[in-house]
Amino acid sequence: MPQVFAWSDRECLDFMVEVRFGSWNTVGCPHCGTTGKHYWRPLQKRWKCAGCGSTFSVTSGTVFASRKLSLQTIIAGTLLWLNSAGGQPALELKRHLNVTYNTAYTLQHKLREALVRGYNQGPLAGDLEMDGAHQSGRRAAEKRGKPQGSRPVTSETPLEELSSILTQAGKQKAKRKGPPKGVVDPEYGRRLPEDRRIVMVVRQRSGKKGKGANGTRVAIAMAETATEAEGILATYAAIPESYLNTDSSPAYASVGKSFLAHRTVEHAKELSGPNGENNNQAEEYNWRYDRAEKGIYLNVEPKYMLDYACEVAFRSDTRRLPNGQQLRLALNVATNVGESRFWRGFTRGNHRSHELLHAGPRLAKASGPAKGRLPGLATRAPF
Ligand SMILES: [Zn+2]
Numbered sequence: 001m002p003q004v005f006a007w008s009d010r011e012c013l014d015f016m017v018e019v020r021f022g023s024w025n026t027v028g029c030p031h032c033g034t035t036g037k038h039y040w041r042p043l044q045k046r047w048k049c050a051g052c053g054s055t056f057s058v059t060s061g062t063v064f065a066s067r068k069l070s071l072q073t074i075i076a077g078t079l080l081w082l083n084s085a086g087g088q089p090a091l092e093l094k095r096h097l098n099v100t101y102n103t104a105y106t107l108q109h110k111l112r113e114a115l116v117r118g119y120n121q122g123p124l125a126g127d128l129e130m131d132g133a134h135q136s137g138r139r140a141a142e143k144r145g146k147p148q149g150s151r152p153v154t155s156e157t158p159l160e161e162l163s164s165i166l167t168q169a170g171k172q173k174a175k176r177k178g179p180p181k182g183v184v185d186p187e188y189g190r191r192l193p194e195d196r197r198i199v200m201v202v203r204q205r206s207g208k209k210g211k212g213a214n215g216t217r218v219a220i221a222m223a224e225t226a227t228e229a230e231g232i233l234a235t236y237a238a239i240p241e242s243y244l245n246t247d248s249s250p251a252y253a254s255v256g257k258s259f260l261a262h263r264t265v266e267h268a269k270e271l272s273g274p275n276g277e278n279n280n281q282a283e284e285y286n287w288r289y290d291r292a293e294k295g296i297y298l299n300v301e302p303k304y305m306l307d308y309a310c311e312v313a314f315r316s317d318t319r320r321l322p323n324g325q326q327l328r329l330a331l332n333v334a335t336n337v338g339e340s341r342f343w344r345g346f347t348r349g350n351h352r353s354h355e356l357l358h359a360g361p362r363l364a365k366a367s368g369p370a371k372g373r374l375p376g377l378a379t380r381a382p383f
Pocket residue numbers: 029030031032033034049050051052053054
C-alpha cells in the first residue's frame with residue numbers, strides 16, 4: 001500500500017506545492033505570473049496574489065482545475081497509475097481508489113494529456129533512431145477474402161471446401177459497402193484498413209552501453225511516407241547536429257541526407273548491421289506500445305492514440321527511476337501545462353472531435369452515444 005494513503009491533508013498540500021512551484025516561497029500566480037510568497041488563506045486553502053489580488057489554489061490553472069477529488073486521491077491515483085508498469089486499465093484504478101469509472105478514466109486521461117502537451121515536446125539531438133509501426137485497425141480486414149492460416153488452398157483441397165471458402169469471401173466482399181476508405185501503404189501498395197494509423201517514434205540513444213534510449217518523441221501518421229517522416233523529424237530532431245538510424249523503409253531515404261549521417265539496417269536480412277547499424281531502441285518502443293494496446297487498453301481509438309503513445313514514451317523513458325521520482329515528474333508536467341482542454345466536462349459530453357495527427361487535426365469518427373451536450377463546449381475548436 002503506498003505511503004501516500006497515510007498522508008495528512010497538509011502533507012498532500014506540501015507535496016503538491018513542491019512538485020508544482022518548488023517551494024512555498026516560489027509560488028507562481030496562474031493569473032499574472034508573479035512569483036513569490038503571496039498571502040495564504042488557510043481556511044479557503046487558497047492564495048491571494050500579492051501582484052494582482054486574484055485568488056488561486058494549488059490546482060488552479062492545471063489539468064486538475066475545478067477538481068472534485070481530494071489532493072490525496074489525485075496523488076495516490078497518479079502513483080498507482082505509474083506503478084502499473086505496462087499501463088493500467090481505468091477499471092483497475094476505479095477499484096483501487098473506490099471512485100466511479102468515469103472519474104478514474106478522466107484522471108488517467110488528464111495525465112496523458114499533460115504528457116502530450118508537456119512531455120512530447122522539443123527536438124532530440126545526437127544519435128537518433130526512427131521507426132513507424134502499424135497500429136489499430138483490424139488486421140483481419142487485410143486478410144478478408146483470402147484463405148489464410150489453417151486452411152491453405154492447394155490442388156488437393158476438396159471441391160466442396162473450396163467452394164465454401166470462396167462463397168464466404170464473396171459474401172464478406174458484398175457486405176462491404178461503398179469504396180474502400182483506408183489510405184494506400186506507399187511501401188507495399190496495399191490499401192490499409194480504415195482505422196489503421198502509424199505510430200512514428202523518434203528516440204535518442206543515451207550513448208551508454210546497456211542503458212538504451214533516454215528520450216522519446218511520438219507522432220501519429222496515416223502512412224509511413226517521406227512527407228510524414230520529414231515533418232516529424234523537422235519537429236522532433238535537431239537535424240544538423242544528429243545522426244539518423246532507421247530500417248530500410250524508403251520513407252527515410254531523402255530526409256536522411258540532411259543528417260550528419262544516415263545508417264540503415266535491412267530487417268529482411270538482419271537485426272543489426274556489421275557496424276552496429278540498428279534501430280533497436282525504436283523497435284523496443286514499438287513492442288512496448290504494442291503490448292499496451294493489445295494487452296491492456298485493448299481498443300485504442302485513433303483519436304486518442306497520441307495520448308496512449310505519449311504515455312508509453314514516458315513509461316519507457318522513466319523506466320529506471322524510482323516511483324517517487326516518476327510521480328514527481330508526472331505531477332510536475334500535469335501542473336505546468338495549463339488547464340485540460342480535452343477532458344474538462346468529458347462526462348457532460350464535451351468530447352474531443354478531432355484526431356491529433358502530426359500533419360494536422362482530422363475529424364474523428366463519432367464514438368459512443370452523445371450525452372447532454374453543453375452548447376458552449378461542444379463548438380470549441382479542437383486545440
Ligand atoms: Zn497574480
